[in-house]
Amino acid sequence: MFDLFREISQTIKNNRSRTILTGLAVAWGIFMLIVLLGAARGVVNNFNDFSSDSSVNYINIWSGYTSLPYKGYRDGRRIRMKDSDMDEIKGEVKAATDASISATASGFNINGPKDYISGGFNAVYPGAQRSERLKMKEGRFINTRDLEELRRSIVLHTDNAELLFGSSEKALGNQVRAMGLSWKVVGIYSHRWRKDSYVPYATYKSITGGDGKVDEMNIKIGGITTEEEALATEKEIREVLARRHEFDPADENAVWIWNQFANYLSQGQAIVYLNLAVWVIGILTLLTGIVGVSNIMFVSVRERVHEIGIRRAIGAKPRSIIMQILTESVVITTLFGYIGIVSGMALLQVLSKVLTDELGFSNPTVDITIALEVTVALIAAGALAGLFPALKATKVKPVEALHDE
Amino acid sequence: MIGHLNEETVISLRDINKTYPGAVPLHVLKDISLDIRKGELVSIMGASGSGKSTLLNILGILDNYDSGTYMLDGTAIRDLSENRAAELRNRMIGFVFQSFNLISYKNALENVALPLFYQGIGRKKRNRLAMEQLERMGLADRAHHLPGELSGGQKQRVAIARAIVTNPSLILADEPTGALDSITSGEVMGVFRELNESGMTIVIVTHDPGVGASTNRIIRIADGRIEGSSDTPDFKKEQ
Ligand SMILES: Nc1ncnc2c1ncn2[C@@H]1O[C@H](COP(=O)(O)OP(=O)(O)OP(=O)(O)O)[C@@H](O)[C@H]1O
Ligand SMILES: [Mg+2]
Numbered sequence: 026m027f028d029l030f031r032e033i034s035q036t037i038k039n040n041r042s043r044t045i046l047t048g049l050a051v052a053w054g055i056f057m058l059i060v061l062l063g064a065a066r067g068v069v070n071n072f073n074d075f076s077s078d079s080s081v082n083y084i085n086i087w088s089g090y091t092s093l094p095y096k097g098y099r100d101g102r103r104i105r106m107k108d109s110d111m112d113e114i115k116g117e118v119k120a121a122t123d124a125s126i127s128a129t130a131s132g133f134n135i136n137g138p139k140d141y142i143s144g145g146f147n148a149v150y151p152g153a154q155r156s157e158r159l160k161m162k163e164g165r166f167i168n169t170r171d172l173e174e175l176r177r178s179i180v181l182h183t184d185n186a187e188l189l190f191g192s193s194e195k196a197l198g199n200q201v202r203a204m205g206l207s208w209k210v211v212g213i214y215s216h217r218w219r220k221d222s223y224v225p226y227a228t229y230k231s232i233t234g235g236d237g238k239v240d241e242m243n244i245k246i247g248g249i250t251t252e253e254e255a256l257a258t259e260k261e262i263r264e265v266l267a268r269r270h271e272f273d274p275a276d277e278n279a280v281w282i283w284n285q286f287a288n289y290l291s292q293g294q295a296i297v298y299l300n301l302a303v304w305v306i307g308i309l310t311l312l313t314g315i316v317g318v319s320n321i322m323f324v325s326v327r328e329r330v331h332e333i334g335i336r337r338a339i340g341a342k343p344r345s346i347i348m349q350i351l352t353e354s355v356v357i358t359t360l361f362g363y364i365g366i367v368s369g370m371a372l373l374q375v376l377s378k379v380l381t382d383e384l385g386f387s388n389p390t391v392d393i394t395i396a397l398e399v400t401v402a403l404i405a406a407g408a409l410a411g412l413f414p415a416l417k418a419t420k421v422k423p424v425e426a427l428h429d430e
Numbered sequence: 431m432i433g434h435l436n437e438e439t440v441i442s443l444r445d446i447n448k449t450y451p452g453a454v455p456l457h458v459l460k461d462i463s464l465d466i467r468k469g470e471l472v473s474i475m476g477a478s479g480s481g482k483s484t485l486l487n488i489l490g491i492l493d494n495y496d497s498g499t500y501m502l503d504g505t506a507i508r509d510l511s512e513n514r515a516a517e518l519r520n521r522m523i524g525f526v527f528q529s530f531n532l533i534s535y536k537n538a539l540e541n542v543a544l545p546l547f548y549q550g551i552g553r554k555k556r557n558r559l560a561m562e563q564l565e566r567m568g569l570a571d572r573a574h575h576l577p578g579e580l581s582g583g584q585k586q587r588v589a590i591a592r593a594i595v596t597n598p599s600l601i602l603a604d605e606p607t608g609a610l611d612s613i614t615s616g617e618v619m620g621v622f623r624e625l626n627e628s629g630m631t632i633v634i635v636t637h638d639p640g641v642g643a644s645t646n647r648i649i650r651i652a653d654g655r656i657e658g659s660s661d662t663p664d665f666k667k668e669q
Contacts, residue, residue: 027553028547028553031553032547035535036535038535039535334531335531335532336544336548337516338492338525338531339520339544339545339548339592340519340521340545340596341516342512342516343512343516345548419512424493427527427531
């Protein structure tokens with residue numbers, strides 16, 4: 026085996042510039058493939074992060090204004106959902122496994138020992154943590170007991186906790202004042218852009234004696250796998266609300282619906298296509314490489330007909346000629362392919378520092394199993410590339426080859 | 431021709447015919463019958479196109495023939511597989527060509543060692559055996575030179591070293607002096623005679639009457655037929 030490699034390194038040296046040119050083409054192809062795979066992986070990772078930290082199986086609904094006249098009502102009418110809509114939807118829409126509501130209370134300040142924040146808070150159900158994608162840093166989110174016992178609990182954004190108390194550690198377990206009452210800080214969360222404060226919906230309703238009007242409703246969806254089903258569920262929800270609030274079910278503006286789940290499913294589809302595209306490109310790259318290496322091996326065999334004739338005359342069996350050409354092809358492909366893999370991975374390392382989550386990439390790298398798979402593919406490609414030239418080499422007749430100078 | 435039955439026969443041809451196919455098929459060898467005994471130094475002479483190289487290629491299992499029988503060292507050479515032919519060539523025959531046929535990017539030592547590579551012999555032993563043959567050819571100091579850096583005579587001696595490195599029963603040489611001047615030719619023939627004296631059987635195809643005269647038998651071939659075979663008393667005198 027060692028002898029074989031010695032033979033090969035000699036013949037490669039003998040055809041240095043052609044080998045290097047083709048080799049670089051292979052290296053470039055593999056390099057591009059690795060970078061593409063890495064970039065696609067980055068997009069997929071980003072998508073997965075997004076969907077795992079949030080659970081995407083939600084449909085969010087906001088109150089809106091009608092845009093179509095209906096049953097004697099004029100258009101432009103304000104529609105305000107009520108908390109009772111939630112139970113109705115849960116009861117009627119099969120795919121709705123859970124729901125939460127959110128009412129925005131505004132026009133007052135939240136006061137802490139150090140400072141105050143203006144605006145108000147959102148009165149919510151525990152489900153808001155998941156649907157709003159809030160990462161708890163300390164404490165907990167609003168829970169069912171808060172609602173049942175009408176506790177005056179409040180969850181703050183970490184920036185606001187710092188503002189009100191000087192530091193978020195001092196905030197947890199302490200009191201803030203809002204609407205003339207004191208509220209206990211039970212949790213502190215972080216989020217890229219949300220800053221709202223959250224209190225239990227039931228507590229808020231009991232304080233204000235409210236009319237049950239809510240601004241936002243989040244429906245959790247279950248038992249659904251296709252985009253069509255997700256869209257059908259959205260339609261069912263709209264129909265329930267249309268009936269209860271007397272608007273045209275075709276009116277898209279009476280309530281605004283953000284069907285995250287349908288988006289997720291269609292994005293998932295896009296990711297499948299993205300992966301597919303990368304593999305198609307990859308396979309085409311590899312095929313181009315095979316054709317390139319195969320070509321140089323053909324040229325090499327043709328140029329070495331005389332040499333092959335000499336080898337045959339002094340006792341080389343067809344098998345050893347085949348082995349030599351095949352190994353040569355595999356060595357060229359694997360060597361330069363490897364250069365491509367390594368430089369591609371190096372570039373991805375740099376890119377993973379530059380391309381961040383905000384740009385739609387998370388950790389755009391290729392793991393070692395993919396590198397190994399590519400290596401195996403390279404060896405197979407090299408063997409395939411060398412196969413036909415090798416078979417051609419065995420067709421060389423020693424008598425004729427020896428004449429040929 | 432079929433005398434000397436007491437002596438061991440290396441090559442035995444009976445009624446060998448060979449036709450090159452083509453638009454006009456060419457009947458090159460016609461009923462060739464021939465015996466060459468162990469330890470002979472034979473030359474084959476004849477006009478250009480008379481079929482000498484064709485005959486030598488058949489003897490060397492580089493080409494096949496259409497009818498007749500060929501026994502090489504007791505083995506029938508007929509319808510051999512490529513593998514078997516390669517093996518026999520490697521173990522029983524050493525080739526020397528007019529144009530040397532050395533591999534240009536391998537140095538003298540590597541060229542000489544190559545037949546041993548195909549016998550699966552390890553590198554160290556290969557190089558030792560190859561070096562021994564180069565020394566025998568007086569080329570030890572040229573072992574690491576490429577063919578391009580050697581003179582014609584030196585190249586041919588490297589080729590001879592390669593031919594004998596496997597210790598074959600037969601050396602076949604096609605115009606081995608054809609590309610050399612007369613002095614160098616004389617040197618190369620000297621090498622062949624020495625090898626023959628050490629017991630090797632050698633068949634040389636040549637145009638050169640001088641070369642023919644320095645072998646111990648001349649086989650004359652004309653238009654694909656053996657015209658005659660004669661011992662060369664001159665050779666004995668030269669001794
Ligand atoms: N592969 C081939 N196909 C067809 N015809 C061939 C082939 N090889 C040789 N011949 C023809 O066969 C005849 C004998 O050729 P061969 O090479 O044996 O002659 P030769 O005696 O060696 O001649 P020279 O002294 O010129 O080398 C020639 O007429 C040649 O043209
Ligand atoms: Mg000839």
